[in-house]
Amino acid sequence: MTGTLVLAGTPIGDISDAPPRLAAELAGADVVAAEDTRRLRRLTQALGVQPAGRVVSYFEGNEAARTPELVEALAGGARVLLVTDAGMPSVSDPGYRLVAAAVEKDIKVTAVPGPSAVLTALALSGLPVDRFCFEGFLPRKAGERLSRLREVADERRTLVYFEAPHRLDDTLAAMAEVFGTERRAAVCRELTKTYEEVKRGPLGELAAWAAEGVRGEITVVVEGAAAKGAEELDAAELVRRVQVREEAGERRKEAIAAVAAEAGIPKRDVFDAVVAAKNAARSAP
Numbered sequence: 458m459t460g461t462l463v464l465a466g467t468p469i470g471d472i473s474d475a476p477p478r479l480a481a482e483l484a485g486a487d488v489v490a491a492e493d494t495r496r497l498r499r500l501t502q503a504l505g506v507q508p509a510g511r512v513v514s515y516f517e518g519n520e521a522a523r524t525p526e527l528v529e530a531l532a533g534g535a536r537v538l539l540v541t542d543a544g545m546p547s548v549s550d551p552g553y554r555l556v557a558a559a560v561e562k563d564i565k566v567t568a569v570p571g572p573s574a575v576l577t578a579l580a581l582s583g584l585p586v587d588r589f590c591f592e593g594f595l596p597r598k599a600g601e602r603l604s605r606l607r608e609v610a611d612e613r614r615t616l617v618y619f620e621a622p623h624r625l626d627d628t629l630a631a632m633a634e635v636f637g638t639e640r641r642a643a644v645c646r647e648l649t650k651t652y653e654e655v656k657r658g659p660l661g662e663l664a665a666w667a668a669e670g671v672r673g674e675i676t677v678v679v680e681g682a683a684a685k686g687a688e689e690l691d692a693a694e695l696v697r698r699v700q701v702r703e704e705a706g707e708r709r710k711e712a713i714a715a716v717a718a719e720a721g722i723p724k725r726d727v728f729d730a731v732v733a734a735k736n737a738a739r740s741a742p
Contacts (some may be wrong), residue, residue, distance in 0.1 A: 460487070460535040463525075463560045463655060466571015469543045469674070470649030472594050473505045480506045480570045484568040486538035488530050490515035490523070492551055496542050515539065520551045528732050531564045543674075549593045549619055574648055575617050578676035581655050582615075582643035585681070589615040595628055602628065613681040621648075629664035632679060636660060639723050641680040641714075647673040652737045659724075683721025690720050692730035699731055 463697060465482055468474045483489060483501055487510040491497035494514050501508060511555065515523055531537055539546045545568070546552030547697030559566050581587045595618060596604045597644065609616060620628050625644070632642070646654045652673065656663060660679070690698075695716060702712035717724040 458534055459562070459564045460531045460533065460537060461565045461567060462555065463536065463567055463569060464546045464556070465538055465540050465569040466545045466573070467540050467543055467583045468649070469572045469574050469577070470653075472500075474572045474649060475500075475504060476569050479508075479571065480504045481711060482538050482569055483508050483540075485536065485617065486510045487535040488513060488527065488537045490527060490537060490555075491628045492516045492541040495702055497540060510536075512530045512537075514549055515555070517551060517730050520554055524554045524560065527555055528564070531559055532562060540668075544572060545570075548573070548575065549590070572649065574619070574645075574674070574676045577648050578643070578645040578678050579615065579617060581645055581648075582678035583657055584615050584641060584643060584678055586615060588613075588681075589617060590695045591617045593633075594619050594621075597624065599631070601625070602631050603635060606616060606631055610635055611682050613683075615681050616679040618677040618679070620677055622673060624677055625671050625675055625677075626664065626667040628677070629660060629667050633660040633664045636679065637683070637723075638662075638664075639717065640682075641718065643678045644671070645676040645678065646671060650674075680718070683718070694731065695727050695730045696734040697721065699727065 463482055463486065466477065466481050483504070486508065489497065489508050489510055489512045491512060491514060493516065494512055497512065513523065513530035527537055534699055541552065544550065547556060556566055575591050579589060590612065595605055599721070622733060640657045642658070642660050642663055644656045644663055644667070646656070656666060670732045698716045699709070699712045702715060703709055713727045714724055717727045
């Protein structure tokens with residue numbers, strides 16, 4: 458009989474988030490393939506478990522070469538556990554090649570669900586999460602990055618990206634250029650760790666904030682584009698909608714932002730309509 462490939466989620470920060478089954482799989486696997494064997498050692502020590510099977514490295518640099526070796530072990534009946542540095546294997550981490558090769562050989566593939574930076578960031582962002590798409594890391598070169606962003610400029614689903622801290626300011630500036638400075642977003646930093654931070658706001662403001670320098674593991678969540686042909690509202694209707702929200706307890710700034718997002722227009726247009734209505738009311742006899 459063939460073996461089983463197990464994809465196991467690992468903590469993205471807080472070690473106590475490790476799924477209970479992870480320790481049992483680490484102890485019982487015939488082969489543990491780890492993105493970084495040193496990080497694996499720290500993980501097993503924290504969980505108080507000692508892998509009984511063979512431990513091998515499986516990272517971007519040797520993924521293609523090592524996959525046939527692991528498939529051979531699986532074909533021979535081995536239980537192979539794949540873990541990456543944080544989160545689920547295959548999600549912007551090694552794993553896809555091995556899963557595809559195992560599926561091709563009709564080898565069973567299962568998973569130990571665990572923490573996910575993508576889902577955690579979505580939940581904390583305050584943006585719509587009923588429909589979303591994961592875009593991974595953007596290209597490092599400026600031109601390629603802009604091109605990739607333009608491909609999804611009209612995407613209506615919420616977008617999720619991973620980014621390195623030293624490239625965050627350039628990425629947010631590029632997003633503001635392509636998506637517009639008023640598009641809402643959230644920068645989630647150091648999720649589940651001691652210095653966890655979620656910075657929410659328009660892309661223009663977030664780009665200015667990131668220019669001062671940001672550290673840590675970063676996940677960026679960006680609001681989807683407004684529907685093409687969004688309803689055209691006259692100034693009176695814009696003002697009315699803002700007033701309804703204010704009467705419900707929202708601050709004017711938030712009410713204006715929400716109405717602008719609903720209508721698919723810049724906040725400045727709504728702000729100007731509110732100011733004009735206020736001035737007209739003052740000058741009325």
